Amino acid sequence: MRKIKNYHQLTGHGDVESRKIVLDITEKTLQRLDAYERIKSITRLEGDLLHIGTKTWDLSRKGNVYLIGAGKACNAMAMAIDEILGGRLKKGIAIVKVAEDTDVFHHTDIYVGGHPLPNEEGYRACKKILELVDGAKPDDLFIVVISGGSSALMSCPVDGISLQDEIDTTDIMLKSGAGIYEINAVRRHISQMNGGMLAKRIQKTGAELIGFGISDAVGNPPTTDIGVPYAAYASTPMGPDKTTLEDARRVIRDYDVAGRLPASVVDYLMKAGPDKETPKEFPENTYYLLNTLPDSCIYAKEIAQEMGLQAFILTSFLEGESKDAGTVMASIAREVQAYGNPVKAPCVLLCAGETTTQIPDNRVITGHGGPSQELTLSFAIPASKTKGVCMLSIDSEGTDGTTPAAGGITDSTSLGTAVQKQVSPYEALRGHACYEALEQMEDVVYTGNTGTNLCDFNVLYIPASIPEFMAQ
Known part of the structure; x- marks a missing residue:
């Protein structure tokens, strides 16, 4: 099943060949990152x-087996x-x-939490999870699947x-304007679930925890063999937390938000x-790291090179x-x-x-958007000077900011398209209304849940320049 739902619309205008290259690389990358397939590749019941990978558990020696999950890629992980x-x-x-609609669960209750802002349903689900954990016995087993977004979805x-x-x-x-690590330092320390507090609660019962995680943290190294337990696993509700109370206090001071x-x-x-500090280690737990941001x-x-293109990772x-x-x-x-x-094109x-995206005053907001859509709309303005260039930016889990879109794609013709459709990229960027602008330009990328969650993914294709006499 194709991940990019509106592929044909996106390749129906603009620098078509450049768009196809960018979208084909993105499609194949998302397919390879799907956590449902990655879990099933290392997990089986006989x-x-x-x-699971290099380890085996005898369930006849266990009491109840429970599944707990949260995150923007949780659908795929929990289904597996x-x-x-x-x-x-x-x-x-x-x-x-x-x-x-394509999600299929037989033994799992699904709750739709809030993201980027928590909601009541996520809160109710957390209360149910805490009841489940508090009633567990030492011979029980918890399998916990967590991806990015759990800090908001697990609201408690x-x-x-x-x-x-x-x-x-x-x-x-x-x-x-704070970075995600700084934001997490604050919200983990006011939570009953996040920053390892869920794992601490499970630990208290004596039950065992097996965790599957996707790390969207900037700075983690690439994965190697995902079937080997990952000893350095950290953060999210089921693992130890690297942030501290002092980090949270420093962030409040540095960004001058105490009054807000x-x-x-x-x-x-x-x-x-x-005594309110988050836990810093869980040596008794077993963790599998399915993917990291790099x-x-x-x-x-690798996919671009298989397509015969030279490709480079900027960062x-x-x-x-x-x-x-x-x-x-x-x-x-x-x-x-x-x-x-x-490098040469x-x-x-x-x-x-x-x-x-820094928004110090909500009154400037005139529409909807997200970081990836702001990036691609901003790119479109100067990109008009570079013939054939095309840029895609998506939130890899499938929803960017406050919108149902994964992100956007623009090319060297997009500014002209905006002018033709009477869309002002400048006004849209000032009002953080890039979703509405890109929608009119037919440059919004839709995927739905992708099965992964590795923050932002950006692809830029630069064709060789064409001499004017050849282009005529």
């Missing part, structure tokens, strides 16, 4: 024996476990961002902080003692303001095509990471 374990699964609870603030306080905190921090955050949150974090670029490079550490990143990518494309620096340039 009688009472559960084999639900299918493999079948009737062996006593109960499953999974919190997803979007429930798809500590006593004294309301759900609305957590929602407001998330909203303010996401618009503060709910008083209950600031008061709790500033007064919390060492994998998307590595796979895409898997891309951060900063989204619209600025779009302008920089267009500048690089122009340099490559005009002067062959740092034609070529594919790849990058991944997590750009952000």
Whole structure:
């Protein structure tokens, strides 16, 4: 099944050949990253024996087997476990961002949580999970599947902080200009689930935990053999947390948000003692790391080369303001095509990471959007000077920002298209309404749930320049 739902629309206008190259690389990369297939490639049940990679568990020695899941790729991950374990699964609870019609679950209850902002349904699901955990016995087994987005989807603030306080905190921090690690330092320390607090609760019962994770953290190394347990696993609800209370306090000071955050949150974090710190190790747990952020670029490079294209990874550490990143990518494309620096065209340039959009005042917002759409719309303005160039940016899990779109794709003709359709990219960028602008330009990329979650994935194709006398 094709991941990019509107492929034909996207290749029906603009620099068609360049668009096909970019979209074909993206499609094949998403197929290879699908967590459903990756879990099934290392996991099987033979009688009472559960084999996962290099390890085996005898389920006849276990009591109840439970599944807990959350994240933007949780649909695929939870479906794989639900299918493999079948009737062996006593109960499953999974919190997803979007429930798809194609999702099939037999022993798992699905809740649609809120992302990027938490919601009531996610909160209710967390209460159900905590009830399940608190009733567990030492011989029980928890299989936990987690991907990025769980910090918002698993919404369950500590006593004294309301759900609305957590929602407001998330909203303010996401618009503060802080990086995701800094944002997580704050929200993990006000949660009963995140920052390893769920794993700590399971640990208290004596039950065993097996975790499958996808890491969308900027800075983690590429995966190798996913069937070998990953000893350095960290963060998310089921693993140890690298952030500290002092990190959370520093972020509040550095971004000057104490006066904007709910008083209950600031008061709790500033007064919390060492007993409120998140756990820093779980040596008894077994973790499998299915993918990390650099994998998307590595796979895409291999795919591009198989297509006969030279490809280069610029960075898997891309951060900063989204619209600025779009302008920089267009500048690089122009340099490559005009002067062959740092590489000669034609070529594919790849990058991944997590750009952000700073919005200090909600009153400037005139529409909808997300970082990837801002990047591609910003790219379109200077890209008009580089013939045939094409850029795609998506949130790899399938939804960018507050929209149902994965992201956007623009090329050297897109600015002209915008003018023709009476769309102002400048106004859209100022009002953070890039979704509406790209929709009118027919440049929004739709995927639905992709089965992975590795933050932003960006593909830039730069064709060789064509001399004017040949182009005529």
